[in-house]
Amino acid sequence: MNLNLTHRNALVCGSTQGIGKASAIQLAELGANITLVARNEEKLKNVIKELTTDQGQSHDYIVVDFQNPDSLKQNISAVNKTFHILINNTGGPAGGPVFNASIEEFESAFTQHLKCNHILVQTVVPRMKIEGYGRIINIISTSVKQPLNGLGVSNTIRGAVANWSKTLANELGAFGITVNNVLPGATATERLTEIIVNKTAKTGKSIEEISSTMKNEIPSKRFAKPEEIANAVAFLASEAASYINGINLPVDGGRTKSL
Numbered sequence: 001m002n003l004n005l006t007h008r009n010a011l012v013c014g015s016t017q018g019i020g021k022a023s024a025i026q027l028a029e030l031g032a033n034i035t036l037v038a039r040n041e042e043k044l045k046n047v048i049k050e051l052t053t054d055q056g057q058s059h060d061y062i063v064v065d066f067q068n069p070d071s072l073k074q075n076i077s078a079v080n081k082t083f084h085i086l087i088n089n090t091g092g093p094a095g096g097p098v099f100n101a102s103i104e105e106f107e108s109a110f111t112q113h114l115k116c117n118h119i120l121v122q123t124v125v126p127r128m129k130i131e132g133y134g135r136i137i138n139i140i141s142t143s144v145k146q147p148l149n150g151l152g153v154s155n156t157i158r159g160a161v162a163n164w165s166k167t168l169a170n171e172l173g174a175f176g177i178t179v180n181n182v183l184p185g186a187t188a189t190e191r192l193t194e195i196i197v198n199k200t201a202k203t204g205k206s207i208e209e210i211s212s213t214m215k216n217e218i219p220s221k222r223f224a225k226p227e228e229i230a231n232a233v234a235f236l237a238s239e240a241a242s243y244i245n246g247i248n249l250p251v252d253g254g255r256t257k258s259l
């Protein structure tokens with residue numbers, strides 16, 4: 001099975017922590033050159049130091065805020081590089097019931113998730129077509145299959161991104177480009193800590209009680225490590241996954257109740 005990513009360039013978004021960072025580390029382990037993307041330059045510099053260069057890889061970063069799509073467009077075009085792999089990933093929308101959500105919250109999530117993904121795809125795909133190799137992997141959520149209580153805006157925007165992605169898979173498959181979604185379950189990152197802390201505020205229960213209830217709902221009875229999500233990302237990015245296109249891949253320890 002060919003998992004080798006030597007001479008492949010990967011643009012990995014939301015990569016200063018959590019799932020994005022773990023994905024960057026794993027793709028670099030397989031030989032890829034990584035371009036990290038996020039807002040915090042200090043953290044970006046620190047992650048670069050963690051990426052292996054054992055096989056002669058070279059890594060760099062772009063500082064950008066996905067709340068500002070115009071700036072993303074300028075920054076990403078200025079890089080003028082061929083990317084074979086694009087990992088679309090960023091911070092999740094704030095929680096709360098969908099009924100209480102403001103129009104601004106929906107617009108903000110649409111900008112950060114859908115508009116920015118689209119700008120990135122429009123920038124990298126022309127060169128993926130020339131290379132005859134492209135892997136577009138969107139980190140979404142299992143809420144694509146089963147909406148999660150208390151994540152109203154997130155549930156809504158995830159559906160939009162998943163359908164955008166499936167449509168792209170239809171359009172780009174003939175060029176050797178695959179477009180797939182990884183749907184993480186509860187994964188031990190700062191995002192999950194934030195969700196648990198919000199639940200403690202709403203319910204008066206302790207962090208331990210909330211965590212234990214959440215874990216009990218998962219057949220594997222534990223949260224995922226970010227590396228476990230990154231392993232799925234890395235496989236989909238490789239030559240080995242060449243005939244997997246247009247799918248939702250839950251990596252959730254079996255939590256999602258549907259197939």
Ligand SMILES: NC(=O)c1ccc[n+]([C@@H]2O[C@H](COP(=O)([O-])OP(=O)(O)OC[C@H]3O[C@@H](n4cnc5c(N)ncnc54)[C@H](OP(=O)(O)O)[C@@H]3O)[C@@H](O)[C@H]2O)c1
Nearest residue numbers: 014015016017018019038039040066091092186187189191
């Ligand atoms: N963890 C889970 O349990 C879980 C489950 C299902 C789905 N997900 C989803 O998977 C994705 C990644 O999750 P995670 O847990 O790894 O999240 P995380 O720990 O919050 O990390 C988010 C990453 O995105 C970057 N980011 C946030 N806002 C940004 C912005 N406006 N512009 C550019 N970069 C931005 C952050 O870096 P900077 O702060 O440096 O910009 C960080 O590197 C999210 O969409 C999340 O909702 C997570």
